[in-house]
Each structure stands twice: as structure tokens, then as C-alpha cells.
Amino acid sequence: MARLIALANQKGGVGKTTTAINLAASLAVAERRCLIVDCDPQGNATTGLGLEKQPGGLYELIFGAQISQCVKETGVPGLHIIPSSPEMIGAEVEMMEKDHRETLLKEALGSVTARYDYIFLDCPPSLGFLTINALVAAHTVILPLQCEYYALEGLSELLKTIRAVRGGLNPELRLEGILLTMFDVRNNLSRQVAEEVRSHFKGLVFETVIPRNVRLSEAPSHGQPVLLYDIRSKGAQSYLALAREIMERESRA
């Protein structure tokens, strides 16, 4: 039975998509069967893995298409994706008009969970409808947190939303962890934010920290996860370490 993990944070540019792609790819090379669902109309997870944004993805799945038509292969064995498509831009308004509107994604994914070990839901930078749908469908949430002031500021609002979803439509929802991203050891602000988060949210922060690493921002322009683009880079090594940390938790659970 798949574990459904949402990548959520309304603050923009904190590493949600980068984490979805590179964590899923790192788990896939460790023989876990992985699926990414691109819930963001921008479609960065789709193009970051070298696919075109074209009809036949999440929009079609939500509005009734067969799941087998919506799941696509990527350049990484064992990693599949349900891509975003241009229709997703208007999808939020259309979804709001349907019945059971908050559980549309959960129902659409129902039949596919048996085929995967991990399913990652990449969310847009907002607490709007698509993100709520992902939080309702998910078992756990990873919060990528850029080590900067504005990102820290938005954390309490995000945790409030997760609690609200847990109190309503998804009582099972819990935090997989807070992931510190774009950490720059030379920069005071990075260290201050990391210390503050670890002391405020004891036990909720992953041991693994993702450093700022240019290879991570170059890889998507080649349509590859960083472990295929440059396996020796600090970026690739940090996401492999994160995958190990998550798998070790599984075996202890």
C-alpha cells in the first residue's frame, strides 16, 4: 500500500518541486516504486523530468479519464509521473463547482495506490484548492523550508492549515517532517533560521539538510533528477541521504 506524501508550502520557491523530483528518484534507485503527481499548474515537476506539459494528465484524471492513460514513464526506472497539463490553470475554479470538491484528488488516485510504495504530491505555492485537495489525499506532509526570513514567517500559517485539514476531512494527516533547504553554511541567516526551527519544532525536522547547490538548479534544464545529472554533487548526495533517512524510519516504524 503506497504512502501518499504531499510537498506543501505556500511560500514560493522553497524547493517543493526539487524535493519531489529528487527524493522520488533517490527512492526509485533504491528499488521503491514511486509516482509523482504534479498538482501545480506551472508543471515544473513534469518538465523537470523531461516530459512535455500536454493533455492527458492530472486534469483529465480528476474529470474522469482512466488512470492508465494518465500515468507516464520518466527517464528513471521505477519512477512514474501523472503530469500537469495546460488545462490545470483553470482547474481550481472548475473543481470548486463539483460535489465532494475537497476529495476529488483522493478519489481519482484511489485505484493506483496499490501499485506504488511512495506517491508524492507536488503542490503549487498557495493554500488554495489544489493544495487542500492534496492535503486531503495525503497520509503525511513534507514541508520544504528555505533557510530565509520570509519562509520562516509563513510556517505558522501552513501548520494551521494542516491542523484544520486534520480536524476536518483527513484525520490521519500528520507531518512527515520539516526539510531545511538551500542551506548555506557561510551565511549567518541560514544558520539562525536552522537553529530556530530545530529548537521550536523539536523532533519534527529531518536530520538531513539540503545545501544550496548549483547542480540542483541546473539538472531540470536537462530534464533529469540531479542523481542522473551529477551523482557526485552535494545536491545529489543530500537527497540520497534524505531517502535513506525516510527508509530507515519505515523499518523502525
Place this chain on the structure above:
Amino acid sequence: MARLIALANQKGGVGKTTTAINLAASLAVAERRCLIVDCDPQGNATTGLGLEKQPGGLYELIFGAQISQCVKETGVPGLHIIPSSPEMIGAEVEMMEKDHRETLLKEALGSVTARYDYIFLDCPPSLGFLTINALVAAHTVILPLQCEYYALEGLSELLKTIRAVRGGLNPELRLEGILLTMFDVRNNLSRQVAEEVRSHFKGLVFETVIPRNVRLSEAPSHGQPVLLYDIRSKGAQSYLALAREIMERESRA
């Protein structure tokens, strides 16, 4: 008569808020009367200038409060702000149910334009309702563009939206310019993206380029624009140069 300039880009974390705060502050020290309208429920422009997010801001203005109650002073002489408030999180849904929903912001700002030279509308990372309202109210748009792959990807969607607003509710809307941000001269990707944008969008890209500079990310944690936090930094100098470039265009226009 004020020039209304929107800062828009659905890609997250590209420097919309940083540009709104630091460009407005740079124009204010050059004796231009400036106002920032924080159209983002995250409220980063509000806290980045040292104010609390509290009732009595944009939400109240749109739903009928007197403008004089919603405009607040900042730590920079000549720079005022209409802050975001916690109610803004639910505002998009409420705004959609009103008549003339796309022109709510434009009407709310109507009476204040005579008191300022520049009004900056800081948008959230989406092409949703709040951003559309800002594009309908604005005369021109600045597109902050991070010199990275995903940011370049989203540009065509953004330009399509601007053309759609120009073709419908705001025929006057035009592009003030594309602003290259977080440019890192040591990084190939930065240079490639900058070259590609300048060749594709000839004449639409500002001469001034904003470098990646840690002072820009430290300043908001002190509630100050970077020119008050560290005037000698490359970040402060680049936004002063941008302000000059915009003022020189004015005198030539």
C-alpha cells in the same frame, strides 16, 4: 497622477516582494511619494517593512473601509503601505462572489492615486484572482525573473495572461520591463538564462540586473529595506540603479 505598477510572476520566490520594497524605498529617497499595496495573503511586504499583519489593510479597503484608515507609514520617509491582513487568506473566494469582481482593487484605490507618484502592487505567486485584480488596476507590470530554468519556463504563461487582461478589462496595460534577479555571475545557468531572455525579449529587459546578494535576504528580518540596512551592499546599489533607470525613462517619456 500616480503610476500604478504591478509586480507579478506566478513562479514562486523570484523576488517580487524584494523588488516592491527596495524599488519603492529607492524612489522614496529620491523624493518620489510611494505606496506599496500588499496583495499577497502571505503579507511579506508588510512584515519586510517592519509592520505587523493586523486588521485594517487591503481586505478592509476592498470591503468598504475608508482609505485613510488603511494606509500606514513605514520606517522610510515618503513610503507608505496598505498592509495585508490575516483575512486576506479567505479573500479570493469572497471577492469572486461580488459584482464587478475583477475591478474591486481598481475601484478601492481610485481615490488615493492623486497623492502618490508611484504605487506598487505586490502579487502572490499565482495567476489567480488577486493577481488578476492587480493587473486590472495597474498601468504597467514589472516581471521579476530569477535567472533559473523553471522561472524562464513560466514566462510565456505569464505574458499570455497579461495579453488576456489587456485584451479585456485593461486595454492600457503594458510591460514596464522584465527584471533579471538573483543573477550570479559565477554560474553558467544564470548567464545562459540572461542571454536567452535578452535575445527573445529585445528592448523589454531592464539594463539594471539584480545580483544574488545575501544582504537582500537579511534586510527583511530587520524590517528594513536594504538601503537602510546596508547602503554599500551590491543589493542596495542595484535597486538604486533600477530606480534611476525608471526615473530616467520618465523624463524621456
